[in-house]
Amino acid sequence: EWTPASFVHETVASLKQQIGNRKVIMALSGGVDSTVAATLIHKAIGKNLFGIFVDNGLLRKDEFQQVLDTYNTIGLNVTGVDAREHFYTKLAGKSNPEEKRKIIGGTFIEVFDREAHKIEGVELLGQGTIYPDVIESVSVHGPSVTIKSHHNVGGLPDTMKLELVEPLRYLFKDEVRRVGAELGIPADLLNRHPFPGPGLAIRILGEVTEEKVDLLQRADAIFINGLKEHGLYDKVWQAGAILLPVQSVGVMGDERTYEFTLALRAVTSVDGMTADWAHLPYEFLAHISNEIINKVRGINRVVYDISSKPPATIEWE
């Protein structure tokens, strides 16, 4: 019978067998899969696992530091890399969604590959691949931190020639969460909503700038924290705010404003393939809208997305 405890026991033993005293490098994202996979590998080989967590400047507010703190608590050997400026520079002037995705994927590989070269004698690459990624039926995009060959335009980076270590290859998401709980990973990390690899870049319609990221981070944090405070976070599958390239007229005191519009998106779903807009209480939406408009200068209008998938997608880009 499959139990999280027996899975941990057997997997750690076979990881020790596979890896021996060789070094493993791994990209971490703060997501469930990469964290659980890394914790298993760490349990097997300790400091010979070298985790890399890249701040691409497109994460949620304060997320980089919070996730690094969690990794420290778990005891993982992780290097945080601040690559924000690098990503912003590459994204400057780009507004096509697919082009933005390609730039982010390519820049990530570049940064990761550079970090990999700083560690001498790495032979293996850890990945948080889970069964649905293997059969490619659930997630159309794959996990945010799986380094897929289609991300590479022109030649394989050196890290892709490494031997793969994929301890979650035969697990489904709920099993990954149970294994994570067995390993003592904090529940708030295990129960996090999915978050796309390109991050806030695909929630800023059009060109991404540092200023827009800052605006969206502050508005998004009010929404997400509000969901948690009102006991709604665990009732939705995914939620976030989207910064629209639309400015409209408003009034503040006796001043006329001309600022951005923010859309709130929250959905219920089983696997992300289809989704319904979440019927959040009007009182909650009113409260969040007030908070955002009062606290985030630069946004003077908030709308709620009531489209389901299909035909709409969860993300706006």
Ligand code: XMP
């Ligand atoms: P859509 O917008 O296609 O999103 O309904 C379905 C799920 O996939 C996530 N998503 C992505 N994840 N890279 C990712 O790692 C991407 O480019 C990407 N685009 C969408 C989205 O957040 C949702 O969970």
